[in-house]
Amino acid sequence: MSRILIVDDEPSIRITLSAFLKSEGYDVHSVPDALKALEFLKEHPVDILVTDIIMPGMTGIELIDKLRKFQKEVRVIIMTGEPTVETAVTAVQNGASDYLAKPIRKEDFLRVVRNTAQTKALMDEKKDLEERNIEYQRNLEYMVASRTHALHKAMESIITLLSQVVEFRDPYTAGHQRRVGNLAASIAEKLNLSNEQTELIRIIGYIHDIGKITIPSEILSKPGKLSRAEFELLKGHSYSGYEMLSRVDLPPLIAEAIYQHHERFDGSGYPRALANSQIMVEAHILMVADVVEAMMSHRPYRPSLGRDVALLEIKEKSGRLYRPDVVNACLDLFKNGYEIDDEAHEVMIPV
Ligand SMILES: [Fe+2]
Structure with a gap:
Protein backbone atom coordinates (compact mmCIF):
# COMPACT_ATOMS: atom_id res chain seq x y z
CA MET A 1 0.00 0.00 0.00
CA SER A 2 1.18 3.55 -0.74
CA ARG A 3 3.09 5.47 1.88
CA ILE A 4 1.80 9.03 2.40
CA LEU A 5 2.99 12.10 4.33
CA ILE A 6 0.54 14.85 5.26
CA VAL A 7 1.94 18.33 6.02
CA ASP A 8 -0.43 20.88 7.55
CA ASP A 9 -0.09 23.34 10.44
CA GLU A 10 -3.69 22.73 11.53
CA PRO A 11 -3.83 19.70 13.84
CA SER A 12 -7.51 19.00 13.11
CA ILE A 13 -6.81 18.69 9.37
CA ARG A 14 -3.86 16.37 10.00
CA ILE A 15 -5.96 14.18 12.29
CA THR A 16 -8.99 14.04 9.99
CA LEU A 17 -7.08 13.39 6.75
CA SER A 18 -4.87 10.79 8.42
CA ALA A 19 -7.98 9.02 9.70
CA PHE A 20 -9.55 9.00 6.21
CA LEU A 21 -6.45 7.47 4.70
CA LYS A 22 -5.83 4.95 7.48
CA SER A 23 -9.40 3.68 7.10
CA GLU A 24 -8.57 2.98 3.43
CA GLY A 25 -5.45 1.05 4.41
CA TYR A 26 -2.77 3.59 3.49
CA ASP A 27 0.46 3.90 5.47
CA VAL A 28 0.09 7.49 6.73
CA HIS A 29 2.35 9.89 8.63
CA SER A 30 1.79 13.57 9.36
CA VAL A 31 3.91 16.56 10.41
CA PRO A 32 2.98 20.19 11.26
CA ASP A 33 5.41 22.09 9.00
CA ALA A 34 7.69 21.95 5.96
CA LEU A 35 10.98 21.69 7.90
CA LYS A 36 9.74 18.67 9.84
CA ALA A 37 8.49 17.25 6.54
CA LEU A 38 11.96 17.54 5.00
CA GLU A 39 13.56 15.89 8.03
CA PHE A 40 11.06 13.04 7.80
CA LEU A 41 11.42 12.63 4.04
CA LYS A 42 15.21 12.42 4.20
CA GLU A 43 14.88 9.31 6.34
CA HIS A 44 11.63 7.86 4.99
CA PRO A 45 10.85 7.96 1.29
CA VAL A 46 7.13 8.24 0.53
CA ASP A 47 4.96 7.71 -2.54
CA ILE A 48 2.70 10.72 -2.03
CA LEU A 49 3.16 14.04 -0.25
CA VAL A 50 -0.05 15.91 0.69
CA THR A 51 0.87 19.45 1.69
CA ASP A 52 -0.76 22.72 2.60
CA ILE A 53 0.66 25.78 0.80
CA ILE A 54 0.63 28.47 3.41
CA MET A 55 2.42 27.38 6.56
CA PRO A 56 4.69 29.20 9.01
CA GLY A 57 8.42 29.02 8.21
CA MET A 58 8.39 27.48 4.74
CA THR A 59 5.58 27.30 2.17
CA GLY A 60 4.40 24.06 0.55
CA ILE A 61 5.79 25.28 -2.81
CA GLU A 62 9.29 25.73 -1.32
CA LEU A 63 8.96 22.31 0.27
CA ILE A 64 8.27 20.69 -3.11
CA ASP A 65 11.23 22.52 -4.60
CA LYS A 66 13.60 21.25 -1.90
CA LEU A 67 12.14 17.75 -1.95
CA ARG A 68 12.71 17.39 -5.73
CA LYS A 69 16.45 17.71 -5.15
CA PHE A 70 16.62 14.34 -3.41
CA GLN A 71 13.34 12.55 -4.21
CA LYS A 72 12.28 13.02 -7.78
CA GLU A 73 9.54 10.42 -7.97
CA VAL A 74 7.27 11.56 -5.12
CA ARG A 75 3.78 12.56 -6.30
CA VAL A 76 2.54 15.74 -4.65
CA ILE A 77 -1.02 16.83 -3.82
CA ILE A 78 -1.42 20.48 -2.84
CA MET A 79 -4.14 21.75 -0.47
CA THR A 80 -4.99 25.38 0.04
CA GLY A 81 -7.58 27.59 1.63
CA GLU A 82 -7.12 30.21 -1.13
CA PRO A 83 -8.13 28.48 -4.33
CA THR A 84 -7.09 30.87 -7.08
CA VAL A 85 -6.02 30.03 -10.62
CA GLU A 86 -2.57 31.47 -9.91
CA THR A 87 -2.04 29.23 -6.88
CA ALA A 88 -3.10 26.20 -8.91
CA VAL A 89 -0.75 27.11 -11.79
CA THR A 90 2.19 27.70 -9.42
CA ALA A 91 1.52 24.39 -7.70
CA VAL A 92 1.48 22.46 -10.98
CA GLN A 93 4.56 24.31 -12.26
CA ASN A 94 6.34 23.22 -9.13
CA GLY A 95 5.53 19.63 -9.77
CA ALA A 96 2.26 19.04 -7.93
CA SER A 97 0.23 16.33 -9.60
CA ASP A 98 -3.11 17.40 -8.13
CA TYR A 99 -4.79 20.19 -6.28
CA LEU A 100 -7.48 20.28 -3.54
CA ALA A 101 -9.35 23.34 -2.24
CA LYS A 102 -10.19 23.56 1.43
CA PRO A 103 -12.55 22.63 2.98
CA ILE A 104 -11.77 19.18 1.69
CA ARG A 105 -14.55 16.62 1.26
CA LYS A 106 -13.68 13.07 2.21
CA GLU A 107 -14.81 11.60 -1.17
CA ASP A 108 -12.81 14.17 -3.18
CA PHE A 109 -9.76 13.62 -1.01
CA LEU A 110 -9.88 9.84 -1.30
CA ARG A 111 -10.51 9.97 -5.07
CA VAL A 112 -7.53 12.26 -5.65
CA VAL A 113 -5.26 10.16 -3.41
CA ARG A 114 -6.43 6.94 -5.10
CA ASN A 115 -5.73 8.34 -8.59
CA THR A 116 -2.36 9.65 -7.51
CA ALA A 117 -1.45 6.34 -5.88
CA GLN A 118 -2.40 4.46 -9.05
CA THR A 119 -0.32 6.81 -11.20
CA LYS A 120 2.63 6.43 -8.81
CA ALA A 121 2.32 2.62 -8.85
CA LEU A 122 2.29 2.64 -12.66
CA MET A 123 5.31 4.92 -12.76
CA ASP A 124 7.16 2.67 -10.33
CA GLU A 125 6.30 -0.35 -12.42
CA LYS A 126 7.50 1.41 -15.58
CA LYS A 127 10.75 2.40 -13.89
CA ASP A 128 11.24 -1.12 -12.60
CA LEU A 129 10.64 -2.57 -16.08
CA GLU A 130 13.09 -0.13 -17.60
CA GLU A 131 15.73 -1.07 -15.04
CA ARG A 132 15.12 -4.76 -15.61
CA ASN A 133 15.29 -4.20 -19.34
CA ILE A 134 18.65 -2.45 -19.02
CA GLU A 135 19.90 -5.29 -16.82
CA TYR A 136 18.61 -7.85 -19.31
CA GLN A 137 20.32 -6.05 -22.21
CA ARG A 138 23.54 -5.96 -20.23
CA ASN A 139 23.33 -9.70 -19.54
CA LEU A 140 22.46 -10.41 -23.12
CA GLU A 141 25.40 -8.40 -24.41
CA TYR A 142 27.67 -10.22 -21.98
CA MET A 143 26.29 -13.62 -23.03
CA VAL A 144 26.61 -12.86 -26.75
CA ALA A 145 30.14 -11.55 -26.23
CA SER A 146 31.25 -14.59 -24.24
CA ARG A 147 29.64 -17.06 -26.70
CA THR A 148 31.23 -15.24 -29.63
CA HIS A 149 34.55 -15.36 -27.85
CA ALA A 150 34.15 -19.10 -27.22
CA LEU A 151 33.26 -19.62 -30.87
CA HIS A 152 36.30 -17.66 -32.01
CA LYS A 153 38.49 -19.73 -29.69
CA ALA A 154 37.02 -22.96 -31.08
CA MET A 155 37.56 -21.80 -34.65
CA GLU A 156 41.09 -20.74 -33.81
CA SER A 157 41.95 -24.15 -32.41
CA ILE A 158 40.47 -25.83 -35.48
CA ILE A 159 42.67 -23.68 -37.73
CA THR A 160 45.73 -24.50 -35.62
CA LEU A 161 44.88 -28.20 -35.73
CA LEU A 162 44.35 -28.17 -39.50
CA SER A 163 47.65 -26.41 -39.92
CA GLN A 164 49.48 -28.95 -37.73
CA VAL A 165 47.92 -31.95 -39.46
CA VAL A 166 49.78 -31.18 -42.70
CA GLU A 167 53.00 -30.45 -40.86
CA PHE A 168 52.92 -33.84 -39.14
CA ARG A 169 52.87 -35.48 -42.55
FE1 LIG B 1 50.76 -25.31 -51.98
Whole structure:
Protein backbone atom coordinates (compact mmCIF):
# COMPACT_ATOMS: atom_id res chain seq x y z
CA MET A 1 0.00 0.00 0.00
CA SER A 2 1.18 3.55 -0.74
CA ARG A 3 3.09 5.47 1.88
CA ILE A 4 1.80 9.03 2.40
CA LEU A 5 2.99 12.10 4.33
CA ILE A 6 0.54 14.85 5.26
CA VAL A 7 1.94 18.33 6.02
CA ASP A 8 -0.43 20.88 7.55
CA ASP A 9 -0.09 23.34 10.44
CA GLU A 10 -3.69 22.73 11.53
CA PRO A 11 -3.83 19.70 13.84
CA SER A 12 -7.51 19.00 13.11
CA ILE A 13 -6.81 18.69 9.37
CA ARG A 14 -3.86 16.37 10.00
CA ILE A 15 -5.96 14.18 12.29
CA THR A 16 -8.99 14.04 9.99
CA LEU A 17 -7.08 13.39 6.75
CA SER A 18 -4.87 10.79 8.42
CA ALA A 19 -7.98 9.02 9.70
CA PHE A 20 -9.55 9.00 6.21
CA LEU A 21 -6.45 7.47 4.70
CA LYS A 22 -5.83 4.95 7.48
CA SER A 23 -9.40 3.68 7.10
CA GLU A 24 -8.57 2.98 3.43
CA GLY A 25 -5.45 1.05 4.41
CA TYR A 26 -2.77 3.59 3.49
CA ASP A 27 0.46 3.90 5.47
CA VAL A 28 0.09 7.49 6.73
CA HIS A 29 2.35 9.89 8.63
CA SER A 30 1.79 13.57 9.36
CA VAL A 31 3.91 16.56 10.41
CA PRO A 32 2.98 20.19 11.26
CA ASP A 33 5.41 22.09 9.00
CA ALA A 34 7.69 21.95 5.96
CA LEU A 35 10.98 21.69 7.90
CA LYS A 36 9.74 18.67 9.84
CA ALA A 37 8.49 17.25 6.54
CA LEU A 38 11.96 17.54 5.00
CA GLU A 39 13.56 15.89 8.03
CA PHE A 40 11.06 13.04 7.80
CA LEU A 41 11.42 12.63 4.04
CA LYS A 42 15.21 12.42 4.20
CA GLU A 43 14.88 9.31 6.34
CA HIS A 44 11.63 7.86 4.99
CA PRO A 45 10.85 7.96 1.29
CA VAL A 46 7.13 8.24 0.53
CA ASP A 47 4.96 7.71 -2.54
CA ILE A 48 2.70 10.72 -2.03
CA LEU A 49 3.16 14.04 -0.25
CA VAL A 50 -0.05 15.91 0.69
CA THR A 51 0.87 19.45 1.69
CA ASP A 52 -0.76 22.72 2.60
CA ILE A 53 0.66 25.78 0.80
CA ILE A 54 0.63 28.47 3.41
CA MET A 55 2.42 27.38 6.56
CA PRO A 56 4.69 29.20 9.01
CA GLY A 57 8.42 29.02 8.21
CA MET A 58 8.39 27.48 4.74
CA THR A 59 5.58 27.30 2.17
CA GLY A 60 4.40 24.06 0.55
CA ILE A 61 5.79 25.28 -2.81
CA GLU A 62 9.29 25.73 -1.32
CA LEU A 63 8.96 22.31 0.27
CA ILE A 64 8.27 20.69 -3.11
CA ASP A 65 11.23 22.52 -4.60
CA LYS A 66 13.60 21.25 -1.90
CA LEU A 67 12.14 17.75 -1.95
CA ARG A 68 12.71 17.39 -5.73
CA LYS A 69 16.45 17.71 -5.15
CA PHE A 70 16.62 14.34 -3.41
CA GLN A 71 13.34 12.55 -4.21
CA LYS A 72 12.28 13.02 -7.78
CA GLU A 73 9.54 10.42 -7.97
CA VAL A 74 7.27 11.56 -5.12
CA ARG A 75 3.78 12.56 -6.30
CA VAL A 76 2.54 15.74 -4.65
CA ILE A 77 -1.02 16.83 -3.82
CA ILE A 78 -1.42 20.48 -2.84
CA MET A 79 -4.14 21.75 -0.47
CA THR A 80 -4.99 25.38 0.04
CA GLY A 81 -7.58 27.59 1.63
CA GLU A 82 -7.12 30.21 -1.13
CA PRO A 83 -8.13 28.48 -4.33
CA THR A 84 -7.09 30.87 -7.08
CA VAL A 85 -6.02 30.03 -10.62
CA GLU A 86 -2.57 31.47 -9.91
CA THR A 87 -2.04 29.23 -6.88
CA ALA A 88 -3.10 26.20 -8.91
CA VAL A 89 -0.75 27.11 -11.79
CA THR A 90 2.19 27.70 -9.42
CA ALA A 91 1.52 24.39 -7.70
CA VAL A 92 1.48 22.46 -10.98
CA GLN A 93 4.56 24.31 -12.26
CA ASN A 94 6.34 23.22 -9.13
CA GLY A 95 5.53 19.63 -9.77
CA ALA A 96 2.26 19.04 -7.93
CA SER A 97 0.23 16.33 -9.60
CA ASP A 98 -3.11 17.40 -8.13
CA TYR A 99 -4.79 20.19 -6.28
CA LEU A 100 -7.48 20.28 -3.54
CA ALA A 101 -9.35 23.34 -2.24
CA LYS A 102 -10.19 23.56 1.43
CA PRO A 103 -12.55 22.63 2.98
CA ILE A 104 -11.77 19.18 1.69
CA ARG A 105 -14.55 16.62 1.26
CA LYS A 106 -13.68 13.07 2.21
CA GLU A 107 -14.81 11.60 -1.17
CA ASP A 108 -12.81 14.17 -3.18
CA PHE A 109 -9.76 13.62 -1.01
CA LEU A 110 -9.88 9.84 -1.30
CA ARG A 111 -10.51 9.97 -5.07
CA VAL A 112 -7.53 12.26 -5.65
CA VAL A 113 -5.26 10.16 -3.41
CA ARG A 114 -6.43 6.94 -5.10
CA ASN A 115 -5.73 8.34 -8.59
CA THR A 116 -2.36 9.65 -7.51
CA ALA A 117 -1.45 6.34 -5.88
CA GLN A 118 -2.40 4.46 -9.05
CA THR A 119 -0.32 6.81 -11.20
CA LYS A 120 2.63 6.43 -8.81
CA ALA A 121 2.32 2.62 -8.85
CA LEU A 122 2.29 2.64 -12.66
CA MET A 123 5.31 4.92 -12.76
CA ASP A 124 7.16 2.67 -10.33
CA GLU A 125 6.30 -0.35 -12.42
CA LYS A 126 7.50 1.41 -15.58
CA LYS A 127 10.75 2.40 -13.89
CA ASP A 128 11.24 -1.12 -12.60
CA LEU A 129 10.64 -2.57 -16.08
CA GLU A 130 13.09 -0.13 -17.60
CA GLU A 131 15.73 -1.07 -15.04
CA ARG A 132 15.12 -4.76 -15.61
CA ASN A 133 15.29 -4.20 -19.34
CA ILE A 134 18.65 -2.45 -19.02
CA GLU A 135 19.90 -5.29 -16.82
CA TYR A 136 18.61 -7.85 -19.31
CA GLN A 137 20.32 -6.05 -22.21
CA ARG A 138 23.54 -5.96 -20.23
CA ASN A 139 23.33 -9.70 -19.54
CA LEU A 140 22.46 -10.41 -23.12
CA GLU A 141 25.40 -8.40 -24.41
CA TYR A 142 27.67 -10.22 -21.98
CA MET A 143 26.29 -13.62 -23.03
CA VAL A 144 26.61 -12.86 -26.75
CA ALA A 145 30.14 -11.55 -26.23
CA SER A 146 31.25 -14.59 -24.24
CA ARG A 147 29.64 -17.06 -26.70
CA THR A 148 31.23 -15.24 -29.63
CA HIS A 149 34.55 -15.36 -27.85
CA ALA A 150 34.15 -19.10 -27.22
CA LEU A 151 33.26 -19.62 -30.87
CA HIS A 152 36.30 -17.66 -32.01
CA LYS A 153 38.49 -19.73 -29.69
CA ALA A 154 37.02 -22.96 -31.08
CA MET A 155 37.56 -21.80 -34.65
CA GLU A 156 41.09 -20.74 -33.81
CA SER A 157 41.95 -24.15 -32.41
CA ILE A 158 40.47 -25.83 -35.48
CA ILE A 159 42.67 -23.68 -37.73
CA THR A 160 45.73 -24.50 -35.62
CA LEU A 161 44.88 -28.20 -35.73
CA LEU A 162 44.35 -28.17 -39.50
CA SER A 163 47.65 -26.41 -39.92
CA GLN A 164 49.48 -28.95 -37.73
CA VAL A 165 47.92 -31.95 -39.46
CA VAL A 166 49.78 -31.18 -42.70
CA GLU A 167 53.00 -30.45 -40.86
CA PHE A 168 52.92 -33.84 -39.14
CA ARG A 169 52.87 -35.48 -42.55
CA ASP A 170 55.19 -33.02 -44.19
CA PRO A 171 57.77 -32.05 -41.58
CA TYR A 172 59.97 -30.33 -44.19
CA THR A 173 57.43 -27.62 -44.48
CA ALA A 174 56.82 -27.29 -40.75
CA GLY A 175 56.17 -23.63 -40.02
CA HIS A 176 55.97 -22.83 -43.74
CA GLN A 177 52.24 -22.20 -43.67
CA ARG A 178 52.49 -20.01 -40.58
CA ARG A 179 55.24 -17.90 -42.10
CA VAL A 180 53.37 -17.64 -45.41
CA GLY A 181 50.19 -16.61 -43.56
CA ASN A 182 52.01 -13.89 -41.65
CA LEU A 183 53.81 -12.56 -44.72
CA ALA A 184 50.58 -12.66 -46.76
CA ALA A 185 48.76 -10.73 -44.01
CA SER A 186 51.50 -8.09 -43.99
CA ILE A 187 51.28 -7.75 -47.78
CA ALA A 188 47.49 -7.38 -47.47
CA GLU A 189 47.98 -4.68 -44.88
CA LYS A 190 50.46 -2.91 -47.14
CA LEU A 191 47.85 -3.02 -49.91
CA ASN A 192 45.40 -1.32 -47.51
CA LEU A 193 42.95 -4.23 -47.50
CA SER A 194 40.45 -4.20 -44.63
CA ASN A 195 41.37 -5.72 -41.28
CA GLU A 196 38.84 -8.47 -41.81
CA GLN A 197 40.29 -9.36 -45.22
CA THR A 198 43.83 -9.21 -43.85
CA GLU A 199 42.97 -11.63 -41.05
CA LEU A 200 41.22 -13.98 -43.48
CA ILE A 201 44.36 -13.98 -45.63
CA ARG A 202 46.41 -14.91 -42.55
CA ILE A 203 44.06 -17.85 -41.93
CA ILE A 204 44.22 -18.92 -45.59
CA GLY A 205 48.01 -18.87 -45.36
CA TYR A 206 48.01 -20.95 -42.16
CA ILE A 207 46.12 -23.78 -43.86
CA HIS A 208 46.78 -23.29 -47.57
CA ASP A 209 48.54 -26.64 -47.99
CA ILE A 210 45.92 -28.64 -46.05
CA GLY A 211 45.22 -30.63 -49.25
CA LYS A 212 48.68 -32.21 -48.90
CA ILE A 213 47.28 -34.65 -46.35
CA THR A 214 45.86 -36.55 -49.33
CA ILE A 215 49.31 -36.85 -50.92
CA PRO A 216 51.42 -39.95 -50.13
CA SER A 217 54.04 -39.06 -47.56
CA GLU A 218 56.86 -40.54 -49.70
CA ILE A 219 56.17 -37.81 -52.22
CA LEU A 220 55.95 -35.10 -49.56
CA SER A 221 59.20 -36.09 -47.89
CA LYS A 222 61.13 -37.02 -51.01
CA PRO A 223 64.40 -35.15 -51.08
CA GLY A 224 65.27 -33.82 -54.52
CA LYS A 225 63.22 -33.46 -57.65
CA LEU A 226 59.87 -35.18 -58.10
CA SER A 227 59.16 -37.23 -61.20
CA ARG A 228 56.54 -35.89 -63.61
CA ALA A 229 53.96 -38.36 -62.32
CA GLU A 230 54.73 -37.50 -58.71
CA PHE A 231 54.46 -33.80 -59.44
CA GLU A 232 51.09 -34.35 -61.14
CA LEU A 233 49.93 -36.07 -57.97
CA LEU A 234 51.24 -33.28 -55.77
CA LYS A 235 49.38 -30.70 -57.86
CA GLY A 236 46.15 -32.28 -56.67
CA HIS A 237 46.57 -30.70 -53.25
CA SER A 238 45.00 -27.38 -54.32
CA TYR A 239 41.76 -29.09 -55.26
CA SER A 240 41.82 -31.48 -52.26
CA GLY A 241 42.22 -28.50 -49.92
CA TYR A 242 39.35 -26.73 -51.64
CA GLU A 243 37.13 -29.77 -51.41
CA MET A 244 37.87 -30.36 -47.73
CA LEU A 245 37.26 -26.76 -46.71
CA SER A 246 34.12 -26.43 -48.83
CA ARG A 247 32.52 -28.98 -46.57
CA VAL A 248 33.11 -27.05 -43.36
CA ASP A 249 31.30 -23.99 -42.12
CA LEU A 250 33.97 -21.37 -42.86
CA PRO A 251 33.74 -18.30 -45.12
CA PRO A 252 33.70 -19.84 -48.66
CA LEU A 253 36.46 -17.59 -49.93
CA ILE A 254 38.95 -19.50 -47.75
CA ALA A 255 38.36 -22.68 -49.77
CA GLU A 256 38.38 -20.78 -53.08
CA ALA A 257 41.65 -18.97 -52.32
CA ILE A 258 43.29 -22.30 -51.46
CA TYR A 259 42.01 -23.73 -54.75
CA GLN A 260 43.74 -20.83 -56.56
CA HIS A 261 47.01 -20.61 -54.65
CA HIS A 262 49.12 -22.22 -57.40
CA GLU A 263 47.55 -20.26 -60.25
CA ARG A 264 49.73 -17.62 -61.88
CA PHE A 265 49.05 -14.08 -63.12
CA ASP A 266 49.56 -15.03 -66.80
CA GLY A 267 47.45 -18.20 -66.63
CA SER A 268 50.43 -20.58 -66.50
CA GLY A 269 49.55 -22.00 -63.08
CA TYR A 270 47.41 -24.93 -61.98
CA PRO A 271 44.90 -26.52 -61.61
CA ARG A 272 42.55 -24.36 -63.72
CA ALA A 273 45.03 -22.06 -65.51
CA LEU A 274 43.17 -19.00 -64.29
CA ALA A 275 44.68 -15.60 -65.12
CA ASN A 276 44.75 -12.03 -63.90
CA SER A 277 41.31 -10.91 -62.68
CA GLN A 278 39.97 -14.48 -62.68
CA ILE A 279 42.20 -14.97 -59.64
CA MET A 280 41.06 -13.46 -56.37
CA VAL A 281 43.33 -10.96 -54.65
CA GLU A 282 43.74 -13.31 -51.65
CA ALA A 283 45.28 -15.95 -53.95
CA HIS A 284 47.47 -13.37 -55.76
CA ILE A 285 48.90 -12.38 -52.37
CA LEU A 286 49.24 -15.95 -51.18
CA MET A 287 51.24 -17.09 -54.23
CA VAL A 288 53.78 -14.28 -53.76
CA ALA A 289 54.12 -14.98 -50.03
CA ASP A 290 54.36 -18.71 -50.75
CA VAL A 291 57.21 -18.44 -53.25
CA VAL A 292 59.19 -15.88 -51.21
CA GLU A 293 58.95 -17.93 -48.02
CA ALA A 294 59.76 -21.20 -49.81
CA MET A 295 62.89 -19.76 -51.42
CA MET A 296 64.08 -18.20 -48.18
CA SER A 297 63.64 -21.44 -46.21
CA HIS A 298 66.17 -24.18 -45.71
CA ARG A 299 65.18 -27.52 -47.20
CA PRO A 300 66.88 -30.86 -46.53
CA TYR A 301 67.95 -30.97 -50.18
CA ARG A 302 69.14 -27.34 -50.42
CA PRO A 303 70.09 -24.46 -48.15
CA SER A 304 68.07 -21.25 -48.08
CA LEU A 305 68.39 -19.35 -51.35
CA GLY A 306 68.35 -16.14 -49.36
CA ARG A 307 66.24 -13.06 -49.25
CA ASP A 308 67.78 -11.32 -52.25
CA VAL A 309 67.31 -14.26 -54.59
CA ALA A 310 63.70 -14.66 -53.46
CA LEU A 311 62.93 -10.98 -53.96
CA LEU A 312 64.71 -10.93 -57.33
CA GLU A 313 62.56 -13.87 -58.41
CA ILE A 314 59.26 -12.06 -57.76
CA LYS A 315 60.61 -8.80 -59.17
CA GLU A 316 61.70 -10.47 -62.41
CA LYS A 317 58.43 -12.37 -62.75
CA SER A 318 56.25 -9.41 -61.78
CA GLY A 319 53.50 -8.91 -64.38
CA ARG A 320 54.15 -12.39 -65.72
CA LEU A 321 53.71 -14.88 -62.88
CA TYR A 322 52.75 -12.43 -60.13
CA ARG A 323 50.45 -9.43 -59.90
CA PRO A 324 52.62 -6.29 -59.97
CA ASP A 325 50.96 -4.38 -57.10
CA VAL A 326 51.31 -7.44 -54.86
CA VAL A 327 54.98 -7.82 -55.82
CA ASN A 328 55.60 -4.13 -55.13
CA ALA A 329 53.91 -4.34 -51.73
CA CYS A 330 56.07 -7.35 -50.82
CA LEU A 331 59.29 -5.67 -52.02
CA ASP A 332 58.36 -2.55 -50.06
CA LEU A 333 57.84 -4.59 -46.92
CA PHE A 334 61.31 -6.12 -47.08
CA LYS A 335 62.88 -2.80 -48.07
CA ASN A 336 61.43 -1.44 -44.83
CA GLY A 337 63.01 -4.20 -42.77
CA TYR A 338 60.35 -6.94 -42.75
CA GLU A 339 61.62 -10.13 -41.10
CA ILE A 340 60.07 -13.53 -41.72
CA ASP A 341 57.60 -14.04 -38.87
CA ASP A 342 57.33 -17.58 -37.49
CA GLU A 343 54.87 -16.77 -34.72
CA ALA A 344 51.38 -18.29 -34.61
CA HIS A 345 49.22 -15.18 -34.37
CA GLU A 346 45.72 -15.29 -32.97
CA VAL A 347 43.24 -15.56 -35.78
CA MET A 348 39.77 -14.07 -35.93
CA ILE A 349 37.21 -15.75 -38.11
CA PRO A 350 34.13 -13.66 -38.82
CA VAL A 351 31.20 -15.61 -37.31
FE1 LIG B 1 50.76 -25.31 -51.98
